[in-house]
Amino acid sequence: MSQRIRVFALGGLDENGKCLFVIEIDNDIFIIEAGLKYPDVTNPGIDAIIPNIAYLKQNKNKVRAYIITHGHDDQMGALPYIYRHVPAPIYGSSATIALIKQYSQSIVPAVKFEFVPIKPTDHVTIAGYHFDFYQTVHAIMDTSGFALETVYGNIVYTGDFIIEHNSNKNYKHDFNALAKIAERDTLLLMTESSGADKPGYTSPNHRLAPHLALPFQEATSRIFIALYNQSVYNLEEAIEFAFSQGKKILFYDNETEDYIRTFQNFGSLSLPKERVVLRENHLRMPPQDLVILMMAPGEKIYKKIAELAIGENDDKTFKINTTDTFIVAAPSAPNIEILASNAIDDLYRTGASVVNITRKKITSMHAQEEDIKTMISLLKPKFYMPIKGEYVQHVANAKLAVSLGIGLNHMNTFLMDNGMILEINEGKARVLSHEMDMIATGDVLIDGLGVGDVRKDVITERQQLADDGVIVMGITISRKMKQIVAGPDVQMRGFVFVRDSDNVMKELTNIFKESIGEYFSKPAMTLEEARTLVIEKSWRFIKRETGKRPIVIPIIIDTTL
Structure with missing residues (x-):
């Protein structure tokens, strides 16, 4: 019996986030992850970016599962946007399903998912294929990797993981399950690359608790702890440490409480009622007994911090005092460093004791060199494919694999890009990278409720507005009478003049009048052509005078039309 296997990514290669991998066996498609990523400054006004799923839409009758x-x-942020186009059962742990539901309610509440709960370590048959899931340790509870059985051996997908030994059932690297998988041949190993360029094991440098001891010891009043939503492992550490110090927990806002209660509701997080203070009661509590938890995703956590620090938060019962201790346990990512730096600066201005825990002190919970080596050495794959992270991290991952001396080399270790296909047929692998063979990929921009309807020229205009501002020019005319009825009026926003602004304003007014005069003198000229003439003349003048290119919007009202 033979199988034609194709493995490719619609997102998640040579980028951070937007993960969506596809394993296609004959006429059956399995979608692995369906994530998003957040925009940088080059995409102003965009909320999120998801993968192009045109291939999945065209082949949705073949899709068997997410x-x-x-x-x-x-990993799952694109689901609310793509599921109605490509519906299929979604397999995930109870924690994962709960988070998908909570996240989707805030995005597209009308989407109806079909969920199939599985245990982090489980044996499941999907569309006739055998999957062995094994629990891993990551920043959030109940995470998994899996092995998909094929006639040539297993395709093993590690997911995000670190090698750690602990007694917490929510964060258990199930070596027993993994060892059983390793008893069978591994055809292809797909391993994350985000930490592949960092030496050693990730553990124990990912742990928050050691960095809490001194601030708790020195604190004389309330303690604030700010965390990313993604860092549930660190959240549990913070709660457990606070309880060990005799403290009580207070949720900063509804968003924080709802997120934490999600885990409590299905029994993965213990929060004794007597150890949690209601927000309406916090002013009546001794301040030295309180630990206030603040959580939010990505850059939003720093917006919350800044708003609280400068007194622009919604709940005015919360105000930072000079006696407070504020622990920032949300190391900034490169794309939000400026926002993070400004927020922390605002914290220092309050006079509170600030503890900023950076990536130099605590590492991200992604596999580093020795974690990856352990996985490769255990499974000994025939073929190897680094996934997730930037290209430089993929290269580091591939070099690790080749260095282990288990038969991996440049012929069977594949550095892929989104859209390239790894095809395995009769046990032999090749990469299809010709333009004619590749799958269509790219970014789909999310703008409010709009999905993919923001064109490149809209983004360019937004960037232009941000960089050079806007000039709005208005005039009312009568072409029949060949006269100006009202105006012109020139207004400017976000536009900085290099020279005397009065002279620039006066010249723009003259350009507007001259262009209207040309419109009067040329009967064949349309109103739209007159607007274009105003824009072009204004741009030439502004470029010469200021070096800038603002958006110019001429509004011409003809009373005779």
Whole structure:
């Protein structure tokens, strides 16, 4: 018996986030993750970016399942947007499903998912194929990797993981299950690359608790702890440490409480009622007994911090005092460093004791060199494919694999890009990278409720507005009478003049009048052509005078039309 296997990514290669991998065996498609990523400054006004799923739409009758290994938005954030186009059962742990539901309610509440709950370590048959799931340790509870059985051996997808030994059932690297998988041949190993360029094991440098001891010891009043939503492992550490110090927990806002209660509701997080203070009662509590938890995703956590620090938060019963201790346990990512730096600066201005825990002190919970080596050495794959992260991290991952001396080399270790296909047929692998063979990929921009309807020229205009501002020019005319009825009026926003602004305003007014005069003198000229003439003349003048290119919007009202 033979199988034609195709493995490719619609997102998640040479980028951080937007993960969506596809395993296609004959006429059966399995979608692994369906994530998003957040925009940088080059995409102003965009809320999120998801993968192009045109291929999945065209082949939706072949899609048998979504497999979501954990509940981070880079793994499942695209689901609310793409599911109605490509519906299929979603397999995930109870924690993962709960987070998908909570996240989707805030995005597209009308979407009806078909969920199939599985245990983090489980044996499941999907569309006739055998999947062995094994529990992993990551920043969120109940995460998994899996092995998909084929006639040539297993395709093993590690998910996000670190090698750690602990007694917490929510964060258990199930070596027993993994060892059983390793007893069978591994055809292809797909391993994350985000930490592949960092030496050693991730553990124990990912742990928050050691960094809490001194601030708790020195604190004389309330303690604030700010965390990313993604860092549930660190959240549990913070709660457990606070309880060990005799403190009580207070949720900063509804968003924080709802998120934490999600885990409590299905029994994965213990929060004794007597140890949690209601927000309406917090002013009546001794301040030295309180630990206030603040959580939010991505850059939003720093917006919350800044608003509280400068007194622009919604709940005015919360105000930072000079006696407070504020622990920022949300190391900033490169795309939000400026926002993070400004927020922390605002915290220092309050006079509170600030503890900023950076990536130099605590590492991200992604596999580093020794974690990856352990996985490769255990499974000894015939073929190897680094996934997730930037290209430089993929290269580091591939070099690790080749260095282990288990038969991996440049012929069977594949550095892929989104859209390239790894085809395995009769046990032999090749990469289809010709333009004619590749799957269509790219970014689909999410703008409010709009999905993919923001064109490149709209983004360019937004960037232009941000960089150079806007000039709005208005005039009312009568072409029949060949005269100006009212105006012209020139208004400017976000536009900085290099020279005397009065002279620029005067010249723009003259350009507007001259262009209207040309419109009067040329009967064949349309109103739209007159507007274009105003824009072009204005741009030439502004470029010469200021070096800038603002958006110019001429509004011409003809009373005779």
